Every structure is written in C-alpha cells, then in structure tokens.
Amino acid sequence: MTWLHDWSGLVVGWLLFAIALAGSLSVFREEIGDWARPEASCCVADSAQAGAAAVRWLSTHAAGAPGWFIQPADARSTTSYAVWADPKAGFVQKWLDARSGSPVGIRDTLGGDFFYRLHFELQLPYPWGRILSGAAALAMLLALLTGIVAHRRIFVDFFTFRPGKGQRSWLDAHNLLAVVALPFHLMIAFTGALTLATLLMPWGALSAYHGDAAALSRALYPAAIDRPAAGRPAALAPIEPMLAEAERRFDGGLYQISIAHPGDAAAVVTLIRAEDARIGIEAETVSFDGPSGRLIAAHDEHRPAVATYNILYGLHTARFADIAIRWLYFVSGIALAAMIGTGLLLWTAKRRRDRQDAGYLLVERLNLGFVAGTPIAFAAFFLANRLLPTGLTHRADAEVRVLFWTWGALLVFAALRAPAKAWRELLVCGALTGVAIPMADVASGAAAWNGVTVGVDLIALIVAGAYATAAALVLRSARATRQRTAS
Amino acid sequence: MAARTVTPRYRLGVAARCAATLLGGYGVAVLVAIAGAWALPMAPIEAATTGTIAALLVLPVAAMGCFWASSAARAWIGIALFAALFGGIALAAGWRP
Amino acid sequence: MILATMLALPGVALAATGTPRQTSVLFGDRMREPGRRRLRLLGFALLAASLATTMIDTDRARHLIAWIATIGIEAGLVALVFTMRSRSPRA
Secondary structure, eight states, rough: OOOHHHHHHHHHHHHHHHHHHHHHHHHHHHHHHHHOTTTSSSSOOOOHHHHHOOOOOOHHHHHTTTTTEEEETTTSSSSEEEEEEEEETTEEEEEEEEETTTOOOOOOOHHHHHHHHHHHTOOOOOOOOHHHHHHHHHHHHHOOOOHHOTTHHHTTTTTOTTTSTTHHHHHHHHHHHHHHTHHHHHHHHHHHHHHHHHHSSSSHHHHHTTOOOOHHHHHOOSSSOOOOOOBBBBOOOOOHHHHHHHHHHSSSOOOEEEESSBBBHHHHHHHEEEEEEOOOOTOOEEEEETTTOEEEEEEEEEOOOHHHHHHHHHHOOTOOOOOHHHHHHHHHHHHHHHHHHHHHHHHHHHHHHTTTOOOHHHHHHIIIIIIHHHHHHHHHHHHHHSSTTTTTHHHHHHHHHHHHHHHHHHHHHHHHHHHHHHHHHHHHHHHHHHHHHHHHHTTOOOSSSSSHHHHHHHOOOOOHHHHHHHHHHHHHHHHHHHHHHHH | OSOOOOHHHHHHHHHHHHHIIIIIHHHHHHHHHHHEEOOOOOOHHHHHHHHHHHHHHHHHHHHHHHSSSSSHHHHHHHHHHHHHHHHHHHHHOOOOO | OOHHHHHHHHHHHHHHHHSSSHHHHHHHSSTTTTTTHHHHHHHHHHHHHHHHHTTTOOHHHHHHHHHHHHHHHHHHHHHHHHHHHHHOOOO
16 A cells, blocks of 8 residues: 555646645635735625626627626625636636626736636636646545554554754654645545536446536536527626615525626526535525516525535535634645645655665656755745736736746756756755745735735745745754764 | 566556557456446436446556556456446446447 | 634643553653553543533534544644654764
C-alpha cells in the first residue's frame, strides 16, 4: 500500500497542490472578488434588490440572449454575477454593481472567480479540464486511503512532530497535516469527484433513462421548467414580486435567478434557494411564467438519494458556511496543500542520499517550481489586479496572463537553476511578493479600512512571513552544512 | 515492495495491475452504477443517483484491491468476478448493453 | 459552540498527554500505563462531552462540521506545543 500511496500521490501531486491552493482561495471567492473590485459600492440591502437591479440592466444590454443566469449579490459580495450567451461573442460574464445593476465603472477582473474556475477547469477547454481534475480528486482519495493504511501507528503517533531531523521531520509534518484535518481531506476529495459525477460516471443515470438526457434533467430538477421559445415577443413581468414570493417560500436567500427566453412569450423565471442550515445545494426551486409572473412550478428536495447528493455537493462548495466555518475550510484547505507539498518534498528527501537518478532530478525540479512557485504566481494575480491600469482593454485576460507567465517563468527557472540556490532565491522571492500585495493595495489607493482589505492583506503578510521563515531555515542549514564540510 | 530488483517481469506486473485498476476498475464501477440504477427498488432517479455515488466509492477501493492482490493475474481475476457479479445483477434487472 | 471548543481543548491536550511519546516528554519515566491510559480516556471523555454540546442546538449539522474542523486545528496546535517542549538541545 505504501508503494501505491507514493505513486498515486506523486503522479497527481503537483496538479493537486495547485488545485488545493486555488480551491482554498475559492472558499473566499466573493470576498476576493470584492477586494478585486474596490469600485463596487458596498453593503447591498438584500439579494432580491440586487437581483432586480441586475435584471433591469440585462433587459437593456442583453435583450437578445436566449437566457440569463444571475447570482445576485448577498451579504458577502458587492457585485452580482451575470452570464449569458451573446450571439456574436459567445458566453459573456459580467459583475454588476449590487445597487445599480451596472458593470460600468468597475474594473474588469475575474476576481475570486478565476481561482474558483481554475481549480476544477484547469484553464483547459470543456470537458477536459473537469475530467482531469475529477480524476485527480479520485487519485487523491486513493492516496488518502492508502496513506491511512500505510500509517501503522496512526493513533499512537497522532501528535508526533520531531523537527530538525531531515527526512523524519518531513514525514512527521506530512502525517500531522494529514491526520489533523483527515475528515476534511477525505470529504473534500470525495465530494470533489462527486461534483463532477456527470462527467466521470454518467453511465448509470444515462442507462436508467435510456440515453435521454432531457428526461434525466427533468427528473433531477422537476421545477426547472425548460420549454422552447414561442417566437412571439412579450415583456417580462416585474421581477420584484417574483423574487419576494421566492424569498418568502425559501425562508431566506436567493442563490440563482435564471431567465429562459427573456422577452419571449414563453419566458420562464427559475429561482433557486441559497444554501443555509440545510447545507444541500438546490434545496428548493420555484419557477414563474415570465410574461405573467404566475407561479408554475415549485420543488422542495426531499428525495433521499438526490438530497444526499445535494448535501455532499453542498459540503464541497461550502456556500452554506458562515464566516467561522469558512475560515475553518480555508485553514483546512491550506493544510491539505501543505500536506501535498510535504509529501512531494518527502519523496526527494528519501532519495537524496543514495538514489539520485533522472526521476529524482525531475521530481526535485518540479517540486521547486510548483511548491515554491505556485503561491508566487497566484500572488502575481493579486498584484496585477492592483497595478494594471483600470482602463486597459481585456484587462481580465491580462491579469490571467500575468499569472501564467509568472508561473511559467518560475517553472523554467526551477528547471535550470541549481536546486540549492534556487530554493533560497524562490523563497525570498515569495516573501517579497507577499509583502508587495499590501503595499500595492495601499499605493493604488484602493485599500479601504474594511474586513476584506484587512483579510487579504493580512493573509498576504502571513504567507510572506512563512516564505521568509522557510528562507531563513534553508539559509541557516546551508551555512551549517558549509561549516561542517569546511571544518 | 521496496527492496525488489526491478526486472522487466516486475514492470510488466505493475503495468498489468495499473491496467486492471484503470480499465478494469473503471469498468466495474460503471457496472456498479448501472446495476444500482436498474436493480435498486426506488424511483429511477433515486436508484441512478445511489448507484453513481456507490460507483465513485468503488473506484479507489478497486484500485487498492488490484494492488493488494498477490499477483497481477489475481487482480484481473478479481476484476472479472466483480464485473460478472454486477453485470449479472444489471442484466437480471432488465438492462441491455 | 463556544462551550464545545472550551471542552475540546483540554480534551485534545489530555488525549495527547496520554500517548507514549508525549508522556515521556512531560513525565520522563515516571508515568507509564495505566496512568497514561487514564489520561487518554479522560481526554476522549472530554471530547465526547464537547461533541454532545454541539448537538444541543438546532443548527446541528453546521456545528458538527465546525467541531470536526476545530478539533483538528486544536490537535495540530497541541502537537506543536509538544514539539517545542521536546526539542532536544543541539549537540
């Protein structure tokens, strides 16, 4: 089992490290989005108001689209998210101010959504990124299970950590990080694969419905009425009463407003409840006839298996989480990334003394580039958000390009530079990049004295501190080695 | 498995186990999903969902089984047996490939 | 939830104290089984009590999730504390 653990972990380790980091950032997707869009006005009244404002804006600016999908602003976000299919430009996504419903005046950026999409789409075309990340999640689950089997003294050694002992310390750190958040790691790996079940394991459902995907969709989402356009124009009824009725039924928040065929006589407005103490996604759905505003379907999900699936899905996306649980998810996610990183470094630590073959060299260089480099590349995205001119065309793409070029450069640097020197240099670089984020924040004038700014800048400083500490430790052990060999 | 010499035969064994895991294991999982969807006494959407969740759990377990077996041949025999079991359940419940 | 956390921290610490390695860090050879086992059991009893308090509220599912995560973090902190205590002087 140790062999299987080592290899299943190694093969997907670098990818999973990036996924875990991006996923951890996604826990604060909306907060990072708020940080990235300082121009958006703060403190919206409620999702219904934000949703209505978004619908008003879309009625004038996306009138010809076959459908609108809106995630209205809530207590955590200053913007609503809207996406629709434009006949010329393909899918268009915009972040609309929560109060005015307009994207004008807000800098063009993907914000937290970039990390969210990266961690399951991997910047690859549909469906390949999702299939790859789903497979990685299953490999991670395998690595976790084989790791538990391989960790013989898991209870006796539960609290063991012996620093300063080379390979033993890396193993202790790897085990400790795994064990303290083991329920989280198992849950996030399994539920991560489960969220991609339609791509990884669609065969059971498809065979039960004889390949009829539309019938399957109707069975899964009975209240999501999907009817073809009538071809006759008809104005959409006022959206506010529909939203109010939905909020009354849901006893709380709105997660999504989707309007099929707006402006057509067969328009349908479908509203989905926001996750709360029920944890599961899509716990309740209502649909209204577009032109009349009449309720045509309502569904409260209580079917055991489907509700279980929804709860498992909800556990992964953590949209139900309040601020305390959100931070717990974030810390656990960072522990997951650190566990993966220490596992990768342990692989080279084991072989450093006697088995330095081509495989070792490859792993060592990849470790350097990914484990040290990925956080630096992610930090570059934050810096680009503050430093790129706000009026730049295709600004959102430019921020993403900055991240990937930085990542690429770091990987090339790691491939070419001698590891001993490269570790020191990259760790110092990481510390400097981390410190640069709050500096850029203040210098660009975008920093405000609110929770989001303090949160992002504080985490950046903590990461910089971690890099600086690591650099100091590496420098100290290098000096000790030099003294030992010189004397 | 640490101190074994790496012969071509060893590599072939590992490759065979990997194939058993990836192809055979996935195949068994698919049959578990289909068997669940057809044979479980619930509404079709419920049975299909349960079968799919079970199938995802089967994947890492099948992988561990393939490498825990004392030889690659036994791994493949295990795969074949489970495939026959779940394929049989699905066929008995009315599924036709 | 606050009560649960307050019970959990000594629970984790005692459970840790009951493991062989950490007992020798704190007590050297002076404490062995069954003394260690009693410490461990006391620790786990406190953890069980802490878990029970999370179930009193109606928002059980969220409290359970928060409890599981918090235990992990507390265990990590306790492990680090033991690490610093057991640091052997450099030769």
